[in-house]
Amino acid sequence: MEMSASNAQCEQKRLDALARYDILDTPREEAFDRITRLVRRILKVPMATVTFLDGHRQWFKAREGVANCEDERRIAFCDMTIRENAPLIVTDASADPRFASNPLVTGAPHLRFYAGIPLRTSEGQNIGTLCALGTAPRAIDPGEIAILSDLASIVMNELELRLLASTDGLTGALARRAFREEAARALALAQRHRHEVSCIAFDLDHFKTINDTHGHAAGDAVLSGTAATCRNLLRQSDLFGRIGGEEFAVLLPHTGRDAALGVAEKLREAIAAQRFDGTDGPFTATASFGIAAAAPSGDIDALLRAADEALYAAKETGRNRCVVNQTGLSAGASLGRRVLKAGSIVFNGGKSVIDCTVRRLSEQGASLAVTSTAGVPERFKLAIEADAFSRACQIARKAGTEIDVQFAA
Structure with a gap:
């Protein structure tokens, strides 16, 4: 996911905003599931998601009609949505040159209709999207877009309230x-x-x-x-x-x-x-x-x-x-402070690049999250564009979609 230095800095500000909400990889919750159920019923679509995007993926906090809990960011319609300051509406993805060859269009789930509303913080950072999706082309009227926008605001209000709350409303435990x-x-x-x-x-x-x-x-x-x-x-x-x-x-x-x-x-x-x-x-x-x-x-x-x-x-x-x-x-304990940064795994003489999210970072190593560890070599270069950072490293541990690396001396 190559970008200019200024765009990399903007992306880092967006990831910093996302990190403040501490929402990634949390379990499903009724407060958000209720929103996606409403989207399906009101717009009569088979799929709806509340989506957040980190460095390498789109992750669904809530989803209706969608099997996976995450997808690669590089193919996500939502990746384009967060770059805009307005809703992204695609009435027929198969006829839209931006998406016609997208794997989500040419293969399962065979998307045709997409309506995405940015989830925007009060500081103006788009940390995710509220989406309505369908497998048949369809139009959407201004009233339906307004409903989606209101529901997106409810999602953000829920996140903001959680920042303010020190105790969980149901159990009385610390939030x-x-x-x-x-x-x-x-x-x-x-x-x-x-x-x-x-x-x-x-x-x-x-x-x-x-x-x-x-x-x-x-x-x-x-x-x-x-x-x-x-x-x-x-x-x-x-x-x-x-x-x-x-x-x-x-x-x-x-x-x-x-x-x-x-x-x-x-x-x-x-x-x-x-x-x-x-x-x-x-x-x-x-x-x-x-x-x-x-x-x-x-x-x-x-x-x-x-x-x-x-x-x-x-x-x-x-x-x-x-x-x-x-x-x-665990092995990740020595890998420094908790961060959320967009990174790249670079190998094969710079010809091969895999997007990743840097979760922990120190002078000695880092903890990375990837969509899949398949194809990741034992040695590679980790690049973080926003920090003008590039270090050779070696894998110390693999667990699921997580990789811990030690930097070369």
Whole structure:
């Protein structure tokens, strides 16, 4: 995704604005799903998305009628939308020279109609889009565009309110952003005074099934009840936050790994002992837990990542259990500060380029996100145009769509 120096700086400002909302890769939420359902019903289209674009992809916070949760940015209609200051309307993509050869037109899902409204911050940065999509050509009238624009404003209002909120309205737990900020301060204090600190991440098991079986009101009761149960067992000095749809985190000052495991087991047992009223009578819920202890020089993102890795191990080994991250912080922990930058993986003498998003960056290395690790060589050059940055590097770790690299000396 080559661009001029000035365009690269504008793109970095856009990514900085996107990073402030801390929305990427969060679970689906009813507040946004409701918007895409309205788009489908009002415009009578088969597909609708709330989309955010980072350095290499378009990622769907909400989607209706769309199978994938993300696509490559280079083929995304939304990539053109965020470059405009007005809605992008395509009535027949197969007859539009800008899109006729696009893989999303020539192949699945065979797009023909597209209407995209930029999701614009109060500072004027387009961080994403609200989209209506169809597989047949169609026109759209000014009234329908106005409705889409109003719904896009509602999406942005929701994001802005989250920036202002320090507590989650449903559960009373710290909101995701507030938890990260408070936990970062607590972790820095622990490192300064050399005392132990641990983190617990837990996720309610099969929560979608609860919603589907008993309804969203019952799901909300599980979330609020679980939060209340956990607060009753935690100390006042512990930090408790809701960091995703059904995912929570706890920071435990003055607590080592073994003691944190004991806390997690108490929380797990208390959650499993709860009873809730459902459509077919009382039901129960369980949760899976991951535990990690902080390293002397670790940061909150690395600590959360380590706890999250243990949480997924708990899910993979049967759920309703606690797993401790025995290896300490993951490989990404030493890769510097958390960033959001558009990058390029350059190899084959500069003839081959793969777009990426730089997630962490230090003097020693970086953590990258890509659409696919297929075709990425062991050695390449990482370029960040906005920073006039270019370093030779070698892959240290691959995990899913993430790559950790070490820079050559």
